Amino acid sequence: MPEVKVTTRRKSTAKKESKPSVDTTRIAVVGIPASGKTTYFRFLSGHFGLNLPILYIPARADNGSLPLFGDLENDVALEETTYETTDPTDPEGSLETTTRYYVNRPMEDRRKLWVELSAGRDEQGILTKYPLPTKFNQFVEMKMRFRYAAPEGESGSRPMELSTVDEAGGIIADYFTYDRLWLDSAEGEVSEKTCRVIPHFDSWRPDRRDLWKRGLTLLGRFVCGADAIILLLSPGLPSLRDQAQQVNLARGVFRYTHARNLPLVIAISKADKLKEFYGEVEQSVRERTFRSSFDPVDFLLRRDGAGMGTILVAQEGRGISTKSDVFLISSAVSTGEGHPLFIGETGDEAPSAGSVTMGVPVMVNTTLPLARACERILERRATKES
Amino acid sequence: MQTEAESAPPLPSRERNVLLLDLSKSMLAPLPDPQGGGPERQKIEVARTAVFRILQDSAQTGNLFGLVTFTETVRVPVPLGEIHRENLPYIENLISLLAPSGRSAIWDALGVGADLLRMGTNGVQGNLVLVTDGWDNASTRFETRGEPNGKASEGKVDLTPYILPAHSRVTLRIIGIGSGDERDKGVDAAHMNQLVGQLTQRAVELGLPPAFSFQMVSTGSQLFAQMVNAFLDVGYEDDRPIEELHPEELAHHAANAARALKEPQQHATVSRIKNAQAAGRSAGADSYSEAPEIEVDFLASGPGGPPAYLKERYGPLGEVVEAYLAGHYDHALELIQKTQGFLPSVTRLYWEARIQYARRAVVEAARALLQAWTEAEKLPANTQAPILRRLAVLQARMQNDKETETLVRFIDETEHHLANRDPKTRERLMDLFAKLMELRGTYQLTRLAGEGDLQDAALKHEAAVEEVFSLLQDARLDLSTEGASVEGALDFIEICLAEMR
Numbered sequence: 001m002p003e004v005k006v007t008t009r010r011k012s013t014a015k016k017e018s019k020p021s022v023d024t025t026r027i028a029v030v031g032i033p034a035s036g037k038t039t040y041f042r043f044l045s046g047h048f049g050l051n052l053p054i055l056y057i058p059a060r061a062d063n064g065s066l067p068l069f070g071d072l073e074n075d076v077a078l079e080e081t082t083y084e085t086t087d088p089t090d091p092e093g094s095l096e097t098t099t100r101y102y103v104n105r106p107m108e109d110r111r112k113l114w115v116e117l118s119a120g121r122d123e124q125g126i127l128t129k130y131p132l133p134t135k136f137n138q139f140v141e142m143k144m145r146f147r148y149a150a151p152e153g154e155s156g157s158r159p160m161e162l163s164t165v166d167e168a169g170g171i172i173a174d175y176f177t178y179d180r181l182w183l184d185s186a187e188g189e190v191s192e193k194t195c196r197v198i199p200h201f202d203s204w205r206p207d208r209r210d211l212w213k214r215g216l217t218l219l220g221r222f223v224c225g226a227d228a229i230i231l232l233l234s235p236g237l238p239s240l241r242d243q244a245q246q247v248n249l250a251r252g253v254f255r256y257t258h259a260r261n262l263p264l265v266i267a268i269s270k271a272d273k274l275k276e277f278y279g280e281v282e283q284s285v286r287e288r289t290f291r292s293s294f295d296p297v298d299f300l301l302r303r304d305g306a307g308m309g310t311i312l313v314a315q316e317g318r319g320i321s322t323k324s325d326v327f328l329i330s331s332a333v334s335t336g337e338g339h340p341l342f343i344g345e346t347g348d349e350a351p352s353a354g355s356v357t358m359g360v361p362v363m364v365n366t367t368l369p370l371a372r373a374c375e376r377i378l379e380r381r382a383t384k385e386s
Numbered sequence: 387m388q389t390e391a392e393s394a395p396p397l398p399s400r401e402r403n404v405l406l407l408d409l410s411k412s413m414l415a416p417l418p419d420p421q422g423g424g425p426e427r428q429k430i431e432v433a434r435t436a437v438f439r440i441l442q443d444s445a446q447t448g449n450l451f452g453l454v455t456f457t458e459t460v461r462v463p464v465p466l467g468e469i470h471r472e473n474l475p476y477i478e479n480l481i482s483l484l485a486p487s488g489r490s491a492i493w494d495a496l497g498v499g500a501d502l503l504r505m506g507t508n509g510v511q512g513n514l515v516l517v518t519d520g521w522d523n524a525s526t527r528f529e530t531r532g533e534p535n536g537k538a539s540e541g542k543v544d545l546t547p548y549i550l551p552a553h554s555r556v557t558l559r560i561i562g563i564g565s566g567d568e569r570d571k572g573v574d575a576a577h578m579n580q581l582v583g584q585l586t587q588r589a590v591e592l593g594l595p596p597a598f599s600f601q602m603v604s605t606g607s608q609l610f611a612q613m614v615n616a617f618l619d620v621g622y623e624d625d626r627p628i629e630e631l632h633p634e635e636l637a638h639h640a641a642n643a644a645r646a647l648k649e650p651q652q653h654a655t656v657s658r659i660k661n662a663q664a665a666g667r668s669a670g671a672d673s674y675s676e677a678p679e680i681e682v683d684f685l686a687s688g689p690g691g692p693p694a695y696l697k698e699r700y701g702p703l704g705e706v707v708e709a710y711l712a713g714h715y716d717h718a719l720e721l722i723q724k725t726q727g728f729l730p731s732v733t734r735l736y737w738e739a740r741i742q743y744a745r746r747a748v749v750e751a752a753r754a755l756l757q758a759w760t761e762a763e764k765l766p767a768n769t770q771a772p773i774l775r776r777l778a779v780l781q782a783r784m785q786n787d788k789e790t791e792t793l794v795r796f797i798d799e800t801e802h803h804l805a806n807r808d809p810k811t812r813e814r815l816m817d818l819f820a821k822l823m824e825l826r827g828t829y830q831l832t833r834l835a836g837e838g839d840l841q842d843a844a845l846k847h848e849a850a851v852e853e854v855f856s857l858l859q860d861a862r863l864d865l866s867t868e869g870a871s872v873e874g875a876l877d878f879i880e881i882c883l884a885e886m887r
Contacts, residue, residue, distance in 0.1 A: 178859055178862075179856075179859070180859050180860075180863065193863075194863070196862065196863055196866040197859050197862045197863050198862075199862070199873065199876065199877055199880070200873060201866075202866055202867070239634065239637070240634065240637040240638055240640075240641050240881070241633060241634060241637040241881070243884070244637060244640075244641075244880070244881045244884035244885065245884075247884040247885075247887055248880070248883075248884050251848075251851070251852070251855070255852065307887050308887070309887065310829075310832045310844045310847060310848070310887050311844075311848060311887050313832075313840055313841055313844040314841070314844035314845045314847070314848040316841055317841060318845075
């Protein structure tokens with residue numbers, strides 16, 4: 001049985017195990033808290049040959065073959081660095097970092113500990129949130145390395161990196177919402193003074209303020225060098241404050257990508273929450289030739305899904321197309337009661353109760369936004385070169 | 387070479403008010419007050435109450451205030467200056483000790499009042515209010531002359547050019563108590579009218595706006611109403627102050643308010659409210675109105691019940707409000723109907739509407755409110771905006787329009803909270819509210835535009851939203867230390883902006 005291990009390595013001995021190429025293409029994933037960033041990364045890691053059996057519904061017309069695969073030249077597929085204040089009650093708020101690596105095969109160096117994604121699903125267990133209480137005293141930098149086939153490229157693929165600051169949807173929302181925070185260079189730093197543009201910032205505890213400032217700086221630096229952005233939008237936010245936060249973030253991301261002429265792809269996450277669409281997913285499970293007719297553009301523009309109607313219309317012609325840059329995704333279609341929907345070999349729903357659950361989780365279009373972002377980066381490059 | 391305009395001292399940025407109060411012995415006499423039904427009050431008592439009220443207003447608005455009292459001697463108990471809230475008890479105590487005695491040196495008092503407002507080559511700058519019940523019988527320095535070029539008494543100065551030198555910008559309001567047909571029975575109406583006439587004529591000659599009036603009052607209520615030309619309102623029973631709201635409740639309020647902006651057809655009242663600054667600008671900086679300014683005050687109802695001493699603080703209007711808050715609507719209606727003639731029409735009609743609404747007499751309430759809107763339109767721009775908002779809240783209540791009520795209440799409460807703040811902060815926030823209101827137009831176009839024009843309309847709306855958001859960010863950075871009221875207002879605007887999508 002493969003070993004599944006978790007590493008804890010302190011900042012003082014930090015040394016990159018991964019081998020990012022200098023000309024790595026970088027794509028930033030952004031979204032408000034609970035928009036699905038963690039799940040998006042985890043399940044994409046699964047997609048890259050990391051032994052997570054999954055079923056994509058509805059498949060693309062080209063039989064679902066997308067030229068996305070794990071970075072085989074690099075042992076580390078996913079890297080997570082946790083930044084945390086050691087003692088939330090300590091007003092000095094000293095900060096420590098911990099890095100964990102998700103790898104494709106067992107590592108020889110036993111002194112380092114790894115989360116091995118090549119483990120079978122049973123051994124691997126369900127990857128959930130981080131072991132410490134989060135939100136206020138930590139955030140996690142996530143980097144996933146993969147390759148996208150460039151049809152005309154000499155090597156057939158290019159090194160790519162997907163990044164986000166996880167457990168930090170609030171930081172992301174603030175950064176994009178308030179353009180006074182934006183950094184102009186990868187060495188820039190968000191100052192305490194400009195942080196005051198964030199509502200009530202001065203009333204926060206000092207350690208939280210410091211952590212937030214660091215998170216904003218980290219995010220600012222990596223989006224400064226990003227080649228494309230994927231914006232995750234959640235369609236089912238019960239809280240008005242969350243809805244307002246999401247709309248402000250979206251407006252900020254549009255402003256940001258427009259000002260820097262960056263490709264932008266929108267992923268409507270948690271698509272299983274759209275009841276109408278979910279009905280079509282069920283039909284797809286029963287009838288594999290069925291193609292969903294759910295129209296995300298119609299949903300967003302005419303039925304004001306996620307409150308994006310007017311904003312999206314305004315962006316048409318300013319760098320995005322609602323027809324080709326907006327996708328529905330769901331990392332784990334639910335049975336409706338919080339349990340993942342599994343289908344068995346026959347294509348029928350597998351029983352989720354009982355001793356052993358057989359079947360594969362049903363997912364929707366999870367890889368499409370990433371593939372589209374890669375396509376758009378390559379299109380952009382091709383246009384520049386010509 | 388310097389021109390005169392370049393060498394002149396700067397004009398005042400804040401309002402400068404000087405009250406000239408008669409303390410001659412006759413001020414101890416009672417004034418009839420048939421409306422109140424209670425014991426008659428001495429003229430000096432009514433005047434003192436009004437002075438307290440004026441002082442409170444000055445402390446709130448930051449305007450400069452000075453008090454001149456006169457018997458045969460002229461004194462300056464409160465020199466012209468800013469009234470600080472912490473000093474109010476001392477000043478009020480001082481005023482309570484002012485005891486009438488002796489004769490009246492009215493012209494000398496006017497001369498001293500003008501001196502307090504004098505600003506070098508800019509002449510006299512500010513507002514004079516004279517309250518007197520008598521005839522001048524003790525002035526030694528000044529006099530008024532029967533004719534413009536009339537003969538001067540020995541050693542006395544002609545008051546008219548002294549009050550109104552070139553480049554001045556002065557108003558004079560004379561409130562005369564009692565009928566002055568007979569000497570010592572009331573104000574010297576003939577001389578007062580003569581003075582107003584001479585000042586008006588001189589103003590015309592100098593090309594200055596004429597702003598001088600004489601008004602006689604014969605009851606305590608009338609005296610109070612003339613001294614404190616007030617519009618008073620109190621909160622509703624179910625009001626909750628904005629600062630007590632949970633953030634999620636605040637978000638719900640803001641989302642509700644945004645609906646009033648997004649659906650103008652269903653929320654027509656919103657189009658009637660105006661921003662004070664915007665209204666002031668459109669009226670022009672040099673506009674002049676003969677209509678007296680109205681003091682607007684809003685008393686939020688607190689957990690301890692109705693505010694205390696309403697009658698003492700606000701005179702007859704306070705008495706109406708007291709009866710209303712006690713649930714004695716019929717009595718309140720009776721009282722408000724007796725105020726015709728001395729309360730500003732807009733105040734009287736508003737309260738009539740509010741009382742009728744409380745009595746469930748909806749038709750009468752709507753009729754009175756409609757008349758109040760008409761009266762409000764006649765008011766000077768700077769006092770109009772807060773009154774229009776109070777009318778809008780009542781109208782929204784009557785129409786069960788929660789969205790409009792929430793929006794207007796928030797703007798109103800914010801302005802109220804900011805009353806003691808730096809005027810620039812206040813203006814900046816109210817400007818943001820005004821810009822938020824303007825988004826109604828661009829948003830509406832995105833709903834009305836045809837397929838082809840939709841993108842253009844959406845682009846314009848998004849650009850307008852971005853512009854307001856940019857101003858909001860600057861305000862956040864500049865006003866980060868201004869406290870909860872400012873933060874709350876900015877949060878509200880931010881959520882409304884997110885809702886305008």
